[in-house]
Amino acid sequence: MTEELRSLLREELSAERPPPLGDLVGSAVRDGRRIRRRRRFAGAGAGTALAAVVAVAVALGGPSAPAPGPDAGIVAASPSATLDTRIPATPEAMLVLLRALVPPGKTADFAKAGGKDLQVQMSLDRGHGPALIRVSVAGYPSVPGTGKPKVTVQEMFDTCTQSLVVRADWPGGLTVQADLSTCRPSRGGSTATPPALTDEEATAVVSDPRWGAGMDPSLVRAGEQDFPHLATFGQGPR
């Protein structure tokens, strides 16, 4: 399939008549040099200005320079991130938030994905047996942008572990996705189970603005307390 898709694309591209490449590389080098010169100039200007401020402060007997706060730069992936107090998210914090966002029921099977992925799973039993929910946070910047996310709900018919995929795409690039299962492993196969959440409930979960690669410190602290030894689930093909 891969080769066929590739050859189809190549065939269509060969029919294209692209404009001449021109001096693309030379233009990039010239732009790069100009930007570099501007940065050097700005850096020299800023240095001179800072020296002037320090000199005035010393002359007046005040503090020599403002010290950055303890949390400065922890979440610096986006301009909006520097305006709040978020710190790097953890899977444990994600589970605290997920548990708080779902309707009442018995929760279990808490786990995180391997590696550095921000993806967690949890089962929720609302009286019809436990059903798995997986939530992942991806993209950049690290926190939701302003505005509302675009939410898509898609049914997947080829895998019962991911029957319903609900995804929130925030302005700015952050994506929060929930995968809802309609089966659970049992001896010799799997047993059908209703999804843990309705479309509307899942939409509310992924649309919560507290998700992100940066999360509120209280959630991170609660995660450390509630899930000190979190299990890891597999990353194989699903």
Place this chain on the structure above:
Amino acid sequence: MNHDEDFTEFAGACAERLRTTAFMLCRDWHLAQDLTQSTLTKLYLGWRRVRQADNLTAYAQKVLVRVYLDHRRRRSSTETVTAAVHEAGYRHQPDLRLTMLDALAHLPPRDRAIVILRYFEDLSVEQVADALDVPASVVKTQTRRSLERLRGLLAADQLALLG
């Protein structure tokens, strides 16, 4: 070989390919040219660090995709989606059959980038995940969804190629 010569040699070798990838992403040769130039400028500015990358071409593709997605984000508030209007019509009028590039254009920007990086640039799931800063599981999910969407969009004679 000095900094500029080293960069110029690499950029000269990969510019055409980068521009082709950019065109597949945006379907506009002039915009593709701009995106490629922005990408090369970024690579030039960080060349001392960039040249240490294990796979320079893959790294350049990663920068290109991010430049493209940033461009889309800046424009997204002024655009409207018309894809749904055309789908049914194309299916019933063979003369207006969608090409693969047309079909790709119906995918959201990030999903389009995933398909192009996976199937045209032949990057691994992990490399695509790194390029787009998403978990590998998201790349797998979105690849499957995108292929389903492409199957739905393409004409019958092309379906077999994806089956």
